[in-house]
Amino acid sequence: MKTQDLKKIVDKYSPEQLEACIRQQLEKGANACEIVDEQDEVIASLSKAGVVRELMDQGMTFSEALRELGKRIRAVYGKEE
Secondary structure (H helix, E strand, O other): HHHHHHHHHHHHOOOOHHHHHHHHHHOOOOOOOOOOOOHHHHHHHHHHHHHHHHHOOOOOHHHHHHHHHHHHHHHHHHHOO
């Protein structure tokens, strides 16, 4: 997902709404957040947006939150290797 697309989702939906969209996608194969792609991609995109939104709600800028998301993703992949 492109950064600008992620920003649009983060600006539009609250963390609670993003969680609801993830549940909808898992249960119904569609979601109210209007994100359409392969199921795994939709869930990944909504999850990233949820993390970024929560960090922004804690006072981070979008750029800071995006960097923190990247840091967390790298940490997870680093532990798996």
